[in-house]
Amino acid sequence: MKNIVASLEYWNNYLYFRGLDNNTISIEAIENPGWWIKINLSNTDFENIRFVPIITNIDPENGGENNSENWLCCYIKDKIFNGCGSINKLSTIIEIFFNWIEEHGYDESKYVKVAIKKPPIPLEGFNIWSFCIKNKYIPIVDKY
Template sequence: MQNIIDWISSWMVSQCDGDWEHEYGIKIETLDNPGWLIKIDLTDTELENWDFDGGLVEKNDDDWYTYKVEDKCFTGVGDLFKLEFLLGKFKELVESNGGYEPGC
């Protein structure tokens, strides 16, 4: 089973066409509450017309996340233990919508 860092790296490589990577990409940042913010630009990919809202899941102040796709961007936000989880949610969305499979 491929780990999520290898998978997201492979997905990124599959988008690079000499132009896309110069304007778009993946950003992973920290938040001050504290938490993670992931933004994955879907412009000029097979996934750019998605629209999805996963809603906010908040078990308590230290256990929460949300993710969505709007305006050609996947955005995932969550507590400090949700980075791998949020990248996994992006992977699930991509694979369930036929947007990418490693080795294709």
């Protein structure tokens, strides 16, 4: 099973390195209960690639009502990947998204980068940096 949190972090790097900082990923809890994930594909390599909608245990004849505690719906509309599902489908939806973009050339290993970042709150008299290596932050402190 894929580490979906790391995959989302790598996707965020993909967006950053392409100057697409305004592209968003949202994960919302919905009242069914369930999840709704939206991933903006605008200006990515995947914005015009066909995605075959996936619909499981949803009754289109009954206004789209789900008829199970195990429902799922993934589709693209207006260059936004939408994934909705029952409470136990969060990781499945994210895996569907990453499997689809990987089938079309996305390679997350290209976006596992070493990043250097400065913390938002500086400490007087010290420079504090952290290196991010494969999602682990290692603080580096030097006195000035």
